[in-house]
Amino acid sequence: MTVTTAAPVRRADAARNRARIVAAAREVFVEHGGLASLDEIARRAGVGNATLYRNFADRRALIRQVSVAVMERIVAHAHAAVAEEPDSFAAFSRFVHAAAEERIGALCPLLSETIDPNEPELAEARAEMKQVTEDLIARAQADGLLRTDVGAGDVVVAMAQLTRPLPGFGCLDLDPHVRRHLQLLLDGLRAPAPSALPGRAATLEDLTPRA
Known part of the structure; x- marks a missing residue:
């Protein structure tokens, strides 16, 4: 049963992380423009830099x-x-x-x-x-x-x-x-x-x- 439920849980976590990154990016871009720090976006989203780049290549x-x-x-x-x-x-x-x-x-x-x-x-x-x-x-x-x-x-x-x-x-x-x-x-x-x-x-x- 653990194997069956692990994949949906991971997908849900990934979707939440992606949504948090987009929401944080919107705030930071509004405040600081298109050259705003991606590190700051990751910090506000509560994720690591690796998670941000895994979702968005650039x-x-x-x-x-x-x-x-x-x-x-x-x-x-x-x-x-x-x-x-x-x-x-x-x-x-x-x-x-x-x-x-x-x-x-x-x-x-x-x-x-x-x-x-x-x-x-x-x-x-x-x-x-x-x-x-x-x-x-x-x-x-x-x-x-x-x-x-x-x-x-x-x-x-x-x-x-x-x-x-x-x-x-x-x-x-x-x-x-x-x-x-x-x-x-x-x-x-x-x-x-x-x-x-x-x-x-x-x-x-x-x-x-x-x-």
């Missing part, structure tokens, strides 16, 4: 997995918001706050500078995140609760800017300010719109670099 592999994990979590937040909130704007608002908690503004430069966004796993995760974002916005606009002169690109740009660390502030805890400013953003997105926006609504395609 820094790029770890950054790639952090990217996929963050996008998958954002998609999960979107589905939970739609299922649990009383109306489409409440679902949209919950999604915006949850996505901001993932610190996409801090992670975006890291991802764009170190990995190819067109790698299949990343491209698939990004496409799914794009779809749920656009669906949330379209539902709220169709219900007359979200102003119609904004697009998914506008929302993503605003969230990225609000969650990007401020130059010169080091590790200052800006979380309370981010939440306040996100709420100001959401209040400005409610319909009816109090003013006309200059230009046109930005789509996610507008944010995609062109070759």
Whole structure:
């Protein structure tokens, strides 16, 4: 019996270690950027360096997995918001706050500078995140609760800017300010719109670099 159960136990332990490494890497990359110490990531994850390298051959592999994990979590937040909130704007608002908690503004430069966004796993995760974002916005606009002169690109740009660390502030805890400013953003997105926006609504395609 011991031989029969040993393999599943080892697999479960390995899965937990991998999840801890990814979670710790996300924190460290947000705080210190893409050149953050892998030793520090292993320490925060509570694993040895050998365990980290057994799961991720190099820094790029770890950054790639952090990217996929963050996008998958954002998609999960979107589905939970739609299922649990009383109306489409409440679902949209919950999604915006949850996505901001993932610190996409801090992670975006890291991802764009170190990995190819067109790698299949990343491209698939990004496409799914794009779809749920656009669906949330379209539902709220169709219900007359979200102003119609904004697009998914506008929302993503605003969230990225609000969650990007401020130059010169080091590790200052800006979380309370981010939440306040996100709420100001959401209040400005409610319909009816109090003013006309200059230009046109930005789509996610507008944010995609062109070759």
